[in-house]
Amino acid sequence: MSGEISSKKVVILGCGRVGAELARLLDEDGHRVTIIDPDVEAFRRLRPGFGGTIIAGDGLDQELLRDAGIHETDALVAVMDGDNHNIMASQIARHLHRIPTVISQIKDPLRRDAFEALGIDSVSPTVLGADRIRELIFAP
DSSP, X not given: OOSOOOOOEEEEEOOSHHHHXXXXXXXXXXXXXXXXXXXXXXXXXXXXXXXXXXXXXXXXXXXXXXXXXXXXXSEEEEOOSOHHHHHHHHHIIIIISOOSEEEEEOSOGGGHHHHHHTTOEEEOHHHHHHHHHHHHHXXX
């Protein structure tokens, strides 16, 4: 293996702080990024020169997703404002569009089991932050 990562097409639902930062990182790594958010002002978080595709609209709108090339997508990341929107978008991506990699942000860590039961990989900033703070408390 050469160590190079092949370019992937990634759709990000939500251009908040996490979505914008993820879009920046993936774009810099050479991936094809599409970011969708209903609030056009949210795209100001993207760095100047962002090379991906920006779509203003509802990330749950099936016609919008088809127009965005959802069927050619390697990964979908749902980082919208609410856990309910993220879980719905993740289920649609996984079961209707058969996207191979679906990752969802969950803000309420008590919902992690529900996401796992649905076969959706999830990341909780709350849990990650608490774990890191605990590590720093006891770091030498």
